[in-house]
Amino acid sequence: MILHADADAFFASVEQRDDPRLRGRPMVVAHEVVACPSYEARALGIHAGMPLRQVQRRWPDVLVTGYRSEAYEEASALLFDLFRRFTPLVEPGSMEEAFLDVTDRDRGDVTGMAYALRAAARTEVGLPVSVGAGSTKLMAKLASRRAKPDGVVVVDAELEARVRPRLRLDELWGVGPMSYEKLHAAGLFVVSDLQGLSEDDLKRVVTTAMARRLVSIARGTDDATVRLPGPRRSVSASRSMPSTRTRSKVVAVLDECVGRAIARVAALDEPARLPARLEVLVRYDDGTQVLERGPLDVPTLDADTLRGAAVELLDRTGYEWDGRGVTMVGVTLPLPTPPSPPSPRPASRS
Structure with missing residues (x-):
């Protein structure tokens, strides 16, 4: 089984951790443009990429902090130290998220490990981390999305059998807007629409790599391999x-x-x-x-x-x-x- 652990509103959460005055209040990490809004700010409609001037004009009570790269890099290092305590098989996705292969660890208690990881991140690093678990990277990542903020979702075999066919193609990890437009035009909207289609069939619609990926997702054989990072290029x-x-x-x-x-x-x-x-x-x-x-x-x-x-x-x-x-x-x-x-x-x- 694979865990996907993802720190919630990472930059904003680090700022709220380090400054009690920011906790529970709408705030953004920004320098002219919003880099990361807190969940309280997201509830108002604020999102990353918004000009700071627009935010301050419309929501004058929103608090603003600058970008502190050293604080975020230190928090990232602590998170990854924590991840590697649960398993040596850790594949970074970004500075605040990773896939963890926990197959056959802790007597196979995936749910227990997911909750333990979330609790340790809160206690030891001071950050909310959402954790998803699934048989493949795709299912684990989709589960962690559903778990946000600060939750746990475990997709077992029974739940996956119900959920996978109903997944919308536009929410699949790696399917971008251009690919989805082509799939939509071909009358393909959810994973169950791919049943019976071969790689050659889909290559008439999308690229060879995307066709291969979609066929594997429809069959439930998509990527479940956690790859250890090599030297930074x-x-x-x-x-x-x-x-x-x-x-x-x-x-x-x-x-x-x-x-x-x-x-x-x-x-x-x-x-x-x-x-x-x-x-x-x-x-x-x-x-x-x-x-x-x-x-x-x-x-x-x-x-x-x-x-x-x-x-x-x-x-x-x-x-x-x-x-x-x-x-x-x-x-x-x-x-x-x-x-x-x-x-x-x-x-x-x-």
Whole structure:
């Protein structure tokens, strides 16, 4: 069985944990744009991506905190330490969620483990974590969605047999809006509509990979393998903002992203893996994204060097003269593959 553990309103929950004045009150973590609203704020209709100015104009009593990356990264580390106490088989989904393979652990008491994990997260980390359990990653993730906020949902074999055929295709993990539009146009709306269709049938509607995934979901043979993370291939940081072309605002956000990316690489504690390249991503207010990448003169984590290189790549996007407003800036530091351990030498023959 698979558990999917997901911290509720992660950034906001960390802020409410650390500041008692925020608890039980509508609040948002934001810097010009809402990064994470608390559940109290969500009840008002506030959602991530909303301009902060709009929130403050419409809901003047909503409390606002800034983004504290170090606090969130520390809370994430504590959560994952907790996850690995329940099982060594942990696959991160993001900094606040993961899949855990708990097959045959704790005498097979999946429900007991789910409740114990939720309680330990509240007691030891101080955060609400919703936990879903199922035979596959899909079922576990759907269960944790149903469990929110701060709950537990276990999908056993009997419940899965009833629920799986009725799952809407647009709520399946990995089925995006474009794929769903094609499935909808073909008269396919729920998993039971896929019964009797082969991979070749579905390849006429969606991509080969999506067709293969949908067939496995219809048969109940979708992914149940928890994959341990390998060495990080890259580290990224990004931030949304209200639409702007003002250079000082865009560069300030870029500088912040570079600083956060540097801190994340440094936290890996792998001094030999310094970035030799840099990527800068700009998203415009029509949803279009532009990516610029370039090499560094030498592999480095020097902040001034990386900020200078990032600004050069930003300028190459032409955002100041594009006419569209910038709504997001991101930085990626690709990391070299770690060196393989030396092969043992064969014993010499005397």
